[in-house]
Amino acid sequence: MKRSVSVILLLLAGYAQYSFAQQAGDGLTDQQRLGRQIVAQACGVCHLPPARNARTYGPLLTKGAGGGDESVVREYILNGTPRMPSFKYFLQPAEIDAVVAYLKTVPANK
Ligand code: HEC
Numbered sequence: 001m002k003r004s005v006s007v008i009l010l011l012l013a014g015y016a017q018y019s020f021a022q023q024a025g026d027g028l029t030d031q032q033r034l035g036r037q038i039v040a041q042a043c044g045v046c047h048l049p050p051a052r053n054a055r056t057y058g059p060l061l062t063k064g065a066g067g068g069d070e071s072v073v074r075e076y077i078l079n080g081t082p083r084m085p086s087f088k089y090f091l092q093p094a095e096i097d098a099v100v101a102y103l104k105t106v107p108a109n110k
Helices: 004-022 028-048 071-080 093-101
Strands: none
Touching: 028 093, 071 093
């Protein structure tokens, strides 16, 4: 019993290291990484598929969002739509900049 617990712990430690290495080698700037984190936390519930091939409530967010126009993307984030909440009072301007910078790194047909 004790032995299997330590095997699991070892596996977990290996996984943590693996995901850290993956993050460090992702080629993103700190700002883009912050944006990715905000998208996962604040937008993921509607814009990220919960499983492979699962449908999302909102469209997938990529560099093509808002027709590829950064000011349209900002408009969505600031004011929302009837189906999407506004983030004007929730995100700081620097956080919105980070989201916009991150979305530019997401390939359009993914
Ligand atoms: C409650 C669900 C919900 C959340 C949370 C949400 N959105 Fe949306 N979003 C939508 C929906 C739905 C649409 C599609 C437009 C519509 O139907 O109003 C949309 C559309 C968009 C679009 C335009 C997409 C395109 O293809 O042009 C952008 C950009 C966007 N959202 C960004 C964000 C960002 C960034 C966040 C997080 C800060 C976010 N959204 C959080 C539901 C959401």
